[in-house]
Amino acid sequence: MSKELWKGNEAIAEAAIRAGCRYFFGYPITPQNEIPEYMSLHLPEAGGVFLQAESEVAAINMVYGAAGSGARVMTSSSSPGISLKQEGISYLAGAELPCVIVNIMRGGPGLGTIQPAQGDYFQATRGGGNGDYRLIVLAPSTIQEACDHVRDAFDIADRYRNPVMILADGMIGQMMEAVEWQPSESRTLPEKTWATVGTGGTRKPNIINSLFIDPNESERHNAHLNEKYDVMRAEEVRYEATIPDDADVLFVAYGTPARLAKAAIRLLAKEGITGGLFRPISLWPFPEKPLNEAASAASVKAVVTVEMSLGQLVDDVKIAVNGVKPVSLCGKAGGIVPTPREVADAALAALGRK
Amino acid sequence: MASRVTFSQDRCKGCGLCITVCPKHIIFLDKTKTNKRGYHPATVVEMAACIGCANCARMCPDSVIMVERNIEED
Amino acid sequence: MAIVYQKSKGLTDLEMHYCPGCTHGVIHKLVAEALVDLNLLEHTIGVAPVGCSVFAYNYFNCDMHEAAHGRAPAVATGIKRVLPQNTVFTYQGDGDLAAIGTAEIIHAAMRGEHFTTIFVNNAIYGMTGGQMAPTTLVGQKATTAPHGRDRAHYGQPLHMAEIMATIGGAAYSTRVTVVDMPHMMKARTAIRKAFQMQMEGKGFTFVEVLSTCPTNWGMTPVEALGWVKDTMINEFPLGVFKDADSKEGS
Numbered sequence: 001m002s003k004e005l006w007k008g009n010e011a012i013a014e015a016a017i018r019a020g021c022r023y024f025f026g027y028p029i030t031p032q033n034e035i036p037e038y039m040s041l042h043l044p045e046a047g048g049v050f051l052q053a054e055s056e057v058a059a060i061n062m063v064y065g066a067a068g069s070g071a072r073v074m075t076s077s078s079s080p081g082i083s084l085k086q087e088g089i090s091y092l093a094g095a096e097l098p099c100v101i102v103n104i105m106r107g108g109p110g111l112g113t114i115q116p117a118q119g120d121y122f123q124a125t126r127g128g129g130n131g132d133y134r135l136i137v138l139a140p141s142t143i144q145e146a147c148d149h150v151r152d153a154f155d156i157a158d159r160y161r162n163p164v165m166i167l168a169d170g171m172i173g174q175m176m177e178a179v180e181w182q183p184s185e186s187r188t189l190p191e192k193t194w195a196t197v198g199t200g201g202t203r204k205p206n207i208i209n210s211l212f213i214d215p216n217e218s219e220r221h222n223a224h225l226n227e228k229y230d231v232m233r234a235e236e237v238r239y240e241a242t243i244p245d246d247a248d249v250l251f252v253a254y255g256t257p258a259r260l261a262k263a264a265i266r267l268l269a270k271e272g273i274t275g276g277l278f279r280p281i282s283l284w285p286f287p288e289k290p291l292n293e294a295a296s297a298a299s300v301k302a303v304v305t306v307e308m309s310l311g312q313l314v315d316d317v318k319i320a321v322n323g324v325k326p327v328s329l330c331g332k333a334g335g336i337v338p339t340p341r342e343v344a345d346a347a348l349a350a351l352g353r354k
Numbered sequence: 355m356a357s358r359v360t361f362s363q364d365r366c367k368g369c370g371l372c373i374t375v376c377p378k379h380i381i382f383l384d385k386t387k388t389n390k391r392g393y394h395p396a397t398v399v400e401m402a403a404c405i406g407c408a409n410c411a412r413m414c415p416d417s418v419i420m421v422e423r424n425i426e427e428d
Numbered sequence: 429m430a431i432v433y434q435k436s437k438g439l440t441d442l443e444m445h446y447c448p449g450c451t452h453g454v455i456h457k458l459v460a461e462a463l464v465d466l467n468l469l470e471h472t473i474g475v476a477p478v479g480c481s482v483f484a485y486n487y488f489n490c491d492m493h494e495a496a497h498g499r500a501p502a503v504a505t506g507i508k509r510v511l512p513q514n515t516v517f518t519y520q521g522d523g524d525l526a527a528i529g530t531a532e533i534i535h536a537a538m539r540g541e542h543f544t545t546i547f548v549n550n551a552i553y554g555m556t557g558g559q560m561a562p563t564t565l566v567g568q569k570a571t572t573a574p575h576g577r578d579r580a581h582y583g584q585p586l587h588m589a590e591i592m593a594t595i596g597g598a599a600y601s602t603r604v605t606v607v608d609m610p611h612m613m614k615a616r617t618a619i620r621k622a623f624q625m626q627m628e629g630k631g632f633t634f635v636e637v638l639s640t641c642p643t644n645w646g647m648t649p650v651e652a653l654g655w656v657k658d659t660m661i662n663e664f665p666l667g668v669f670k671d672a673d674s675k676e677g678s
Contacts, residue, residue, distance in 0.1 A: 374653060409609050412454075415451055415452065415454050
């Protein structure tokens with residue numbers, strides 16, 4: 001297969017269509033507008049339906065309806081818009097419906113800025129809506145990976161009957177890179193016998209629902225969800241570890257900051273310091289054990305978390321590292337991307353060299 | 355008997371809406387009975403007067419009433 | 429003896445949780461009977477709201493989808509866009525439709541979504557215990573308007589059937605009630621017509637039904653029927669406000 005040059009947002013949309021997504025409900029917000037724009041043109045060509053909703057709230061609830069009827073369905077937005085979708089996301093998780101949600105993150109809080117940021121890490125990984133629920137959260141750091149994640153996300157969502165979020169900073173959405181379209185690994189997916197498509201007079205009514213008014217029933221439902229989350233914890237952990245045996249410092253970063261960390265590692269090499277990179281790809285489930293093992297390597301003296309937020313990823317890093325090594329933060333927020341020099345300097349500081 | 359009205363009295367909430375639409379005024383709440391829900395259920399006192407119009411059944415919010423009519427006598 | 433009337437097959441056998449004399453049950457029956465009589469039940473997906481009728485998904489004998497508060501029209505949009513050949517309806521109360529879900533219902537109508545909305549207006553929040561609704565009458569008492577709805581503070585009730593009639597994508601908008609037999613027969617006809625028009629692809633169809641809330645109005649069920657006839661209808665006139673099938677009212 002040949003490589004093609006694609007803009008991140010458009011590639012994400014194309015990847016969804018290739019994955020069999022046939023319904024898209026969205027609302028304009030920068031910097032993700034190319035996703036609905038691309039969908040509005042190309043989804044009908046694929047026999048699907050694109051609909052621009054009256055709000056993000058409506059859009060996610062259209063996703064809720066379409067997912068309930070068994071469709072492969074997606075929505076995308078950016079940070080403030082994702083906040084508005086939290087109600088629907090909680091219902092989707094509670095009612096166990098599969099869908100894919102793309103968040104091309106911008107600076108916050110509030111209206112923030114349209115420049116790239118990673119301030120929605122907590123919202124994505126801790127459950128931004130009400131109740132005990134989890135999303136599988138995949139964080140691409142290249143356009144190629146964004147395409148692959150979108151492709152896999154639909155299958156993962158169907159497998160677990162759970163929403164999957166693609167969490168990418170605005171840089172990933174807006175830049176262009178070479179993409180090679182990869183066929184999906186064929187997974188055997190469960191039949192959607194639960195979907196509301198009309199009984200056809202052949203079965204009892206299907207009910208899509210997240211209400212369990214009897215607390216005992218509600219507890220059982222929560223326990224059932226948690227069992228499902230345990231399977232995800234066991235089977236859906238993804239990460240990349242590029243760690244030399246003699247690494248002095250271990251960077252932990254996802255998305256664009258992971259690329260900056262690689263540049264910083266090259267700078268540090270010139271200064272006689274060996275750096276490694278641990279890149280969580282699934283932010284939930286977080287690769288806790290592999291990170292702990294990487295940080296435990298004898299040569300590693302310090303762990304530096306690089307994030308385009310002011311101390312969100314670092315919480316998970318501290319939980320994972322669990323005190324075996326000192327963990328520090330190199331964070332930038334509000335739409336500013338750290339430079340490789342700043343990242344390298346953060347490592348020097350962590351190593352007591354500066 | 356031309357018509358018969360049957361009440362699922364255990365499901366009756368004693369609201370009395372059926373009483374308001376009976377053209378023959380033959381439905382009453384049976385104060386001598388209390389059903390498992392604690393209500394006095396509706397009943398027909400003079401079944402022979404029933405014309406089988408089914409107004410009571412249509413009005414009943416809880417679908418507790420079934421109405422039958424003897425077609426031959428119609 | 430032949431059965432003249434019995435519980436509709438469009439309803440499950442479950443006992444409804446509604447208070448004694450609440451006309452939600454009557455409206456449920458009219459919807460269920462219409463779906464059965466039009467032979468649509470097996471291909472229907474209903475969307476339940478949040479409010480007193482939150483458990484409607486247990487009562488209608490067809491596939492059901494429970495929505496978040498006010499979002500039923502968006503959920504129904506998602507369903508109908510996936511299943512354009514199926515029958516889809518939302519069943520919503522006044523808080524759900526005319527307060528928190530106003531944007532969703534207006535825009536579903538604007539797009540001319542091919543589903544039917546049954547809007548149950550009882551001028552109060554029933555499930556949460558009698559708070560003021562957007563349809564509460566001026567002067568009507570509610571637990572959050574203890575001295576009655578004050579026009580200067582809260583304005584006047586929303587007339588949803590009239591509002592829907594102004595929207596291009598709405599094919600049918602009517603207001604009916606079920607408080608006596610003649611009115612109920614008109615409501616029955618209106619609900620059937622709404623489903624028929626949906627299946628004929630005419631557009632969005634909307635049936636507002638004036639309903640009772642004896643518990644929160646502080647009345648007996650029979651007094652509540654009277655209040656609808658004597659008071660509520662004066663604020664919310666019955667009638668057809670739009671009908672794409674006829675020039676009249678459109």
